[in-house]
Amino acid sequence: MASRAWSPVIRFLLVVLGMTTANWNAVPVKADSGGTCQIAYGLTPTSIPDWLMHAEENTDLTTANRYDILAAKLLSSGLIDSSSCPAQGLNPDGSANGCGIELTTDQVKVWQNRFDPTILTYSRSNDLPPKVVKAVIAVESQFWPAANWIQGEIGLGQMTGYGADLVLMWRPDYYQSICRQAFGGKSCSTQYQFLDSATQLLLRGLVLKEIDATCSSCVGGVNIEKGNQAVLVLTETLNASCMQSTRVIYLATGKSPAALLSFEDYWRLVLANYHAGAGCVYQALQKTGNPNSRNVPERSEWDWNSIAANFSSRCASGAEYIRRIEGQIKP
Template structure:
């Protein structure tokens, strides 16, 4: 399957949110509440890009970046620099409205509980002589109690592969129950994807092709529409179960690589094709019923996927200009290159990448039409409903529905309001998410 991706120095320890107004550690860490306005100016200075001689890295100690903690978690910030002298540089860390600085590295911060919204963490390096700012980066952090346990959640590119699917795009903390054991759960073992769903259309195709022979069934086990009747389904059930679970490992690998939920990926395939790839429908192909226009949208909105696939044909230097900045004829070549994966084991990666692209489109739609951050107006499930609606019904359907559903006097973008504006050919998006989830878990 093709793959595309995504020393003995002083250390200090400080408890967030529980410090006095001014604190200085023996190693030079300084916190001063009265300097926040001036420090905000420093934090917002333009970042120096030339050569970047220095930066900062962050590492989680005592806990996973996204998981339950047996000990109090700590964040270790380390100065990364070229050369032997780092004395010219000061590390800055701002957690919420509190700012800390240290001329020494590494710096270890003990994390305290946050509210459900979490806090923003920003960090950067400043040159003491030139006042230039280097390596500025940020992430969101939430550390909350769940029953008798504590869970740490970090939303940042550094932990992209650990974050529940879509959450980093939308900068949102999902409900615990959804990613712990629900449709958004990260699947490590392909056997967790096993399902035993009576796909009657698939059963009908297996009978029609002679893979299953229902000798004791009337009408050869088939209904007039080609689906298996009750007897035919019973005769084909064992083969149907094997068929729908045959590529669980490919689905799991594609989902991890594309950063989408494996269960939703499997559910999309179940809903679109019932795991039968040879349906003869106008301009729709394969297990995910992909269209050439759908692949065009995939290449527009999933930049990492575009760059990987484009580089295989035209080279990395050429492809850095972006999909929309290459000639139409070369876009057509790329679309055809992707479409050739339909019907092969690489198709699972294409479908997964298309779902990820739909999440990016959902982010744009909500941000553009509400003029708000998606996490501020919609919950995690609603954003996934919009994303799968984009995959199934298209960008136009979902953008029109969100535009018409948004009420500036309201602070919430509710799915029931969006669904009420999905009319005509867009109507099938209303319960598409529910059907996918139904096919994703047994």
């Protein structure tokens, strides 16, 4: 999820931004209704592009894409009998060989849609565009919900410790639910960002454990219910990214998102924030405007392309991430 290149900057900005979470609504908003992200944008959009629309049925999310990493996971987990393929359908590096890819074609199509009902349910309850939620999962994990603890990337959304920080700081109801797990049903009286580091570490660990679908006793080694839980946490984290992105925009420019960006470009920035972190987004915004004053360009001069061009080399994955997300939604 979050880039490690800017780890110190990300941690610092999480603390600075977190100090303002109680007052995030101080940013002027004019949205009449809608979910967290629309309110955070600051204006009710007059038109919404297809990729940000709500889906009506599970079939509206159905995809039939090729996912080679997912193919390899289906083979290595034993969910598909690969005895007919050389080397059980796998290359020495663990990737699927040609026979393995062909053998898994049908099941890859089935598996990539198995979380669609959950994506639709939690997208509706969190007022998020389900195509975006599914695209994030596709890019992050190719729908395989098990954890990679070595890299510190957990669940369908490949959440990191920084992602756990993000959702715990900006989603107070979810934060309190984790507190109750940690402290025998008791809520936390202190905001997450003001807790001592040991308690923060405990709560981050609980978030990541909650979405780790690795299960040695389960079929294929994955717990599908934990996968469904990871979808819920992902939607909470995307809402948190909307809230944080609005604050980052305000700190960098002195303006609300709606004063600078279209709703579509705002969502691109939110997703870049989810992936690369607040440090990368803040720096790009400052470079796009005037880093020495609040005399930033007018809205007509701001768009996602101008911001993306100002991501530093260490943050370049933020811009590339949006291209990959859009490739899933608009192939």
